[in-house]
Amino acid sequence: MTHLLIGCPFSCTLGHEVLLWIHGTTSSCCDMVASGLVQSLFSIVQDFCIFLEKEKYNRANIGLQQLYSTFFQELMNLKQLDEAENLRRKILHIMELSKTWSDLNKFDLGQTQNFNYFGMEGWDSFGTTVAAVQLSVTLVTLGKLRESEELLQRCLAVRKKILSEDHIQVASILVHLAKLSLLRIISDIKVNNDLCRSHLVRGKRLVNDSIRIAEKILNPSREDQKKPKNAFGIELERRIAATGILLEALEIVGLLDCLNMAIQEWAPAFDYENFEQALRKWVSLYNEPRTRNIVSNALRAHYMKCWRTLVGGTRRTPYMNAPHIQDLLAESQQIMKELGGENSMTGSVDFGDAEE
DSSP states (O other): OGGGGTTOOTTOSOHHHHHHHHHHHHHHHHHHHHTTOHHHHHHHHHHHHHHHHHHTOGGGHHHHHHHHHHHHHHHHHTTOHHHHHHHHHHHHHHHHHSEEOOOHHHHHHTOOOOOSOOOEETTSSHHHHHHHHHHHHHHHHTTOHHHHHHHHHHHHHHHHHHSOTTOHHHHHHHHHHHHHHHHHHHHHTTTOHHHHHHHHHHHHHHHHHHHHHHHHHHSOOHHHHTSOOOOHHHHHHHHHHHHHHHHHHHHHHHHHHHHHHHHTTTSSOOOHHHHHHHHHHHHHHHHSHHHHHIIIIITHHHHHHHHHHHHHTTTTSGGGGSHHHHHHHHHHHHHHHHTTSOSSOOSOOOOOOSOO
C-alpha cells in the first residue's frame, strides 16, 4: 500500500504542501476502507502522523482532521463500528503523545479548526479533549456508556482547567454528560428504579449547570459587559454556540421529565415547574431581540425540534390544562406557526442521538 505515499512531500518545508497531499489522498483512503484494507490504512496514517510530529508540520493538523473525519465516516457507513472505535482510540493516543495547536479566539467561537500556535502537551490541550469527545460518541454508539462517561468526565476536568468553569466548551461537555444520564436511565429503567432515580438527579444537575453557563453568555451581567468586546463576527458565533447549547439542554429537560414520569409509573411526579420554566426560556429566545434572529434563521430547525420535544411528551398530563400553561402553550404555538412549523402538539417523543 506504499503507493499512497508516492508524492507525499516528506522533504517539503511548507505545511501547505502537506495539506494538498492529504486532500488528494482522501479518496484513496476511502477506496482502501471499501476494499477491506483498514489495517494497512491505519499503519499508513499512523506513520504519517509520526512524520508530521517529527518534522513539526503543525499547520497540517486541520488536514489530518479532515482525513480522519472522512476515514471515520466511511467506517461508520460500512457498519464497521469496532474499526471506527479503534480509529478514534488511535487518534486520541496520538493526541496524548503530541503537542496540539489551538487558537484562543476559536475557543470562544466554540470551534476546533485552527492554525495558530498555542502549544499544550497531551491531555492538557483542547484538541485532545475534542478527540476524546469524538471517541466517547463512538463508544455510546457501541453501547459502552460507562467508558464514555468516564472519558467525558476527564474532558470536563481538563476544559475547566485550561478554559474556565463557565466557558461554553465546558457547557458542551455538561450537555454530553446529561445525554448519557438519559441513556443510562433508559438502559436501567426495567431493572433498577433506584439507580434510574440517581441518574435522573445527576442529569438534572448537569443540564441546569449547562443552562446557567449558556444564559450567562447570552445575558451578560453589567460587569461582563464592561469587559473588552470581541469582534462582531466572533461575538455572533459565540451567541449562536450558546443558543445551540441552551436548546440542547432544554430538550434534555423535556426528556428527563418524560423519563421521570415513566420511573414513577405515571404517578403525579411530573415536575411542572421545571417544564414551565423550560418552555418560558424557549419562548424568550424568540422574544429577545439578541437571539430572535438566531432561532429564526441559523438554528431554526433546532429551535422547532426543541419545542416538539418539550411539548410532545407532556401533552397528556393534567397540569397542561391549567390556564397559565394554556396561555404559554398558545404563545409557543404561535411562534411555531410564524416559523412555518407545526401549530399542534406532536404525539412522538424523540430521545435524541449520541452525536455531538
